[in-house]
Amino acid sequence: MKYGYIRPFEEDELNSRQLQKLDNIELTHLFIENNSSAKNRVKLDTLLTTVKAGDVIYVYNLYVLADSTRHLLELLQQLTKRKVTVQFLANQINTSESSTYSFLTIIEELAQFQSQSISAKTKIGLLEAQKKGNNAGRPKKSMVSVNEAIEMYHSKKYSLEEIKVKTGISKSTLYRNLEN
Incomplete structure (x- = not known):
């Protein structure tokens, strides 16, 4: 047919x-x-x-x-x-x-080349942005806020929600920094 x-x-x-x-x-x-x-x-x-x-x-x-x-x-x-x-x-x-x-x-x-080409261009773009001071991804939390959140956590006077509201540091960020 x-x-x-x-x-x-x-x-x-x-x-x-x-x-x-x-x-x-x-x-x-x-x-x-x-x-x-x-x-x-x-x-x-x-x-x-x-x-x-x-x-x-x-x-x-x-x-x-x-x-x-x-x-x-x-x-x-x-x-x-x-x-x-x-x-x-x-x-x-x-x-x-x-x-x-x-x-x-x-x-x-061609499909493989296209994929590799896009990947390479993306990496080059990210490196150039880093050189200019523009980092990809979420901005890092200030260490002052992280340290304040850690102190509040260790004082055992504040809940995780209260720590988050006061410092802006999420539970996962807090725990990640506590491990380090």
Whole structure:
């Protein structure tokens, strides 16, 4: 069976470009999303439950099918495992050809690269912020308040709630500092 999948995106909000590409293919069924939302993909879910081994899904481009490299990888792995071919018309990519393995490998590597790249950029940004004096996370509690909370705790005259109200030091912060 031959299935088409269309989802509006910024460059083709009315789906005209996608419909034009799919027009020459005799499709068994055409699944058209009503919105471009990444989270609400009802027609894609229906398509994924419909396809069987040997079926072909025709899609305009990679972005129509998936919103991220990781999502694309997950979908392609799932479909390849089920022996379903995906043909991306604008990209001229066909997952059934002998290059399928290398295409999936490239997508896997891209997903890993993207993840590592984001992680590295985040670490660099955090280090630069630290050098400028901007520390990530919650600001540290003043040692004056912590010491006051510890003294109040040891005096046994105050409840934990009273200590928190007076010093602003939470129970967990107090206990953590008592251990040290």
